[in-house]
Amino acid sequence: MTSWTKITNVSAFEDTDRKTFKQFTVFYQDGDFFACENRCPHMGYPMNKGTIRDGVITCAWHYWDFDLKHGGCYRGACDDLKIYPCKVENEDIYVNTSESNKDIETLLTHLRESMRSGDIYLQSKAINQLVSADVPAEKIVITALQQAYLHSQRNHQTEQSIYETQAIINAYELSTHYPAKEKASILIHGIKAASGTTGDRMEVTPLPEHTLNAATNNKNLIRYSEESSSMGIERILLSIYAESGFSEELQTTLLALATQTHYANHREVLTCISAIIQQSKIIKDHQLDRALLAQAAWVLGKSRTQPNLETKDAIKWLDENDSKIMETIFTESSESNTTEIEKILFQNNLGTIFKDFLHYLEKGQAFTTVLNDLSQISAKRFSRLWLNNGGMWNSASEGFRLCNSIRETSHLKGTHQMKALFFLVFYFYQTRWVQPGIENKNKSDDKVFSWDDYNNSFESLDEPTAKNAIKNLTTKESLADATFIEKFTKPLLNEDLSLVQLNTLIAVLHEAQHNKDWQPYLLGMITYSIDQKLSQNTKSASKFGLGYF
Template identity: 20%
Template sequence: MASESRGDFVRACALDELKEEGRTLVTGEGTPLAVFYHEDEVFATDNRCPHMGFPLTDGSVEDGVLTCHWHHARFELSCGDTFDPWADDVRTYPVEVRDGDVYVNPDPERDESPAERWAARLEDGLERNLRLVVAKSVLGLADAGVPSAEVVETGVRFGARYREAGWGPGLTVLTAMANVRPHLGEEDRTRALYQGLAEVANDCADEPPRFDQEAFGARDVSYDRLKSWFRENVEVRDADGAERVLRTAIANDCSDARVAEMLAAAATDHRYLNAGHTLDFVNKAFEALDTVGWDHAEAVLPTLVRGLATAARAEEQSSWRQPVDLASMLEETFDELDELVAAGESKSWTAPEEFTETLLADDPETVYSALTTAIAEGATVAELASEVAYAAGTRVARFGTVNEFSDWNTVHHTFTYANAVHRLARRTGATELYRGVFDAATNVYLDRFLNTPPAPIPDRPDGDADEGTEAHLDGLLAAFDAEGRVDAAGRHAAQFFDRGGDPARLRERLGRGLLREDAGFHTFQALEAGFSQIDVRDDPEEIRTLFVAVARYLAAHFPTRREREQTFTIAARLHRGETIHEAGGD
């Protein structure tokens, strides 16, 4: 029914007609309004059910309750508040009866701004693990101009509080998506936040909250003593004691670099904790603080302690002891570490030719000798970590598909661990992180059979080939649409790069491919670690190999059911005011 305006109100209908029909649909200022007559009163709501847009004029009203017939969401008619939190509250509008006509104000002043409303709904979505609510909230916050860092902060604070085990996959994915967000297309940037927040909500679902320890009252304890205390408590698996020490270091205003050194030292006192996840979580927690601010350190960093104290230690595994006792070899090397570092002081190191192939050698002594020589010649932790991270990425790029599918995770763990060592080394340069470099290199060695035979890096195209760069971007997504097209995905990524395609567009397309899937934890990690390593490289051959590694890993894990993408698409259509429910559909 068309409306007539009178001041802030528009005419909806004659009161007698409304009494007879019980409801009517009015368009006011472009907003479809449902007007109801119930129990001798007139009420007006948005006609779109806030859950999925079903027309509420097709619903029912009884005992003051408006019920949507699609998913049976119920609303208190006078105020619009829902009985079912997954549905959101429906908006209500002021009404007046004048001279036998009903008028509605389609644009009343609200007590809360859109930013405040959607921030509250995001909290609701996280608390109840409601993906559709999270998606709608992220879209609403973006439309309200809320900076993405504030949205990430909400997720980080929530994940840090409501998971007893502490930092986990959800917060890691959220941080990874915040890191790659600048490399994505505009719509995918919002989708990345949605995916990360949905992972946090799922990770915390049905989990008890964390209860904090307190910092010591002392404020004059030296950093060296705090670092020693922290490592000792982690060594004996005393998470509570370690947390108190860490909180004391933060309260004593230790710099982020020094706190990172403390955590990195504890994370490398033993070998390759929890298949590399422990150190990766440490790195991601600091990257999260880069986004949300160091003032959140007291809430965020203690979430790492339980993982450090309870982690499985690789030297306890047979693969590190038999047939070669790698753990003992490393301990002997670490006994000489201070002397090697001292020998390299004031020296400048450049990686020799074929250094990557040396790191990929079949003999651990060859690998360890190359690393110790490099340290004595002045190689910094960051320089060596960069070389090892590239070697680990090469293992992924050359992964043979004749292996068991689960072995993708073996090479993946090595790569993400090496990336974490590199990222932390750029933050602290702590000597202890050389041990992380050796651990990563050890896993590159242990992964050698997964490159036997190695999958070939795609050939460069002939100069007269007629496929353009766009065809390769389209081909990349097409490869993700079919199971098992691992080599095709790597070829399209490599040849797009070879033909002079903009690497930024390739990243954008890889990100789009990831974000439309129900990606698993490791797949999110793979994209972000690849992007992170590409960021710090100038050598086109290295960049090309890393793009191949990312594309092949993603293709191995796609396609999925894409349920999360369907949820996001519904939320986006609702946000744009589009109709979701089609009358007469099957």
């Protein structure tokens, strides 16, 4: 349906060859009127600042040439300029303002191309166009995940591929707490992480039908994981998938594999498998399922270095006590006891730690309660780190990030749950040098803080004020509120987050909601974010040096 709108009279062009009206500009050349969008399709520069010659308009910023009558970009490396039909009736100029939105598939193609180029500006532009065209965020995310998989095929068939796809999922989750006009700025945090060149790989197919049974599958999966044979793992997983899809049985098999003792020092495997299972639930797409299974095989079958002495001791103890561990049964409920667990964890002998922890579980504990206690202990260490701590953030946050990964798959019951807890205990032993620290008691006067105070404290790098503000503004009940999540994360997302930071932020939000003491998670994240800002930005570091002390 056309919509002609009278905009002006020809007399308005007696002394000029152009007039701008809201989103478009009308040009007068050689007796004819032309109207185009007043934003260059390349980077949005005003077209009314451009030059016209021989029916071609040239943007004044990057000098892209467009046909003034039809909008075509002569060099072909940029989108075409949007043209609005013009007509003159009784000396009045009319413009057809009816929308001629681009085909959705064309916009999705732009997203794929921008990811392949690695150009964050083009990615942001493509995402904004899709959001403006009311394309569902799920469709944008699926397209980005497909492209991310093609990128990982060529560049890194390792756990890095899962970190990148999970970043897209994490950004998508955060975007659900933001208004529509801001979703694009959140999605870009994940999509940019999975951008770059792409490539193909040879097709991997399931094994011939009826070749294997369930028992043989499990034995061979363990064997191939020990031998670092990703191809053998992938073919068996595809065979299971061909029979039952991405079923709970397949998911439990993946978790059982990820908690084999030879992965005790490679806890990222469990984190990655949990992420794959989460992605399979969020995004229902057959082609992506096969990609997820390939990623699972890559991480389960990756080459591993020889374990060090303490890892050998851990593996030996876990193997020797496997039957005792598996005989232990979780209760429906139990009382939280972080004090007793801390006494167990912070002993000097690994064998004693494992033995005492097993004895603690044998007294009757609920899985969720123990997981919460371990998460709280990890968060306490995380929150007590200081600025410029020498790079301890990753180690300090790994505990509750792993707790979050385990929690996300807690609906899947099996032997992997008990083993995952012992992996966590081994993590605490390996990172025993990250001491619990002294609680950071910031001044807590009667001042009432606002969200502006919180935001401004990030600009001024005022860590104590940021922490006091969030204490003042937050309650346990507000943690799950979308408005709170938007306000808490906004200054954090103003920075260029790394994959680990984005993953940590999601774990902070999840774990804070599941645990009675939410403060350590949020307060630690604030210090972490300000510390990263200092380390990445010379200007910020200078400001910190002049005004912090």
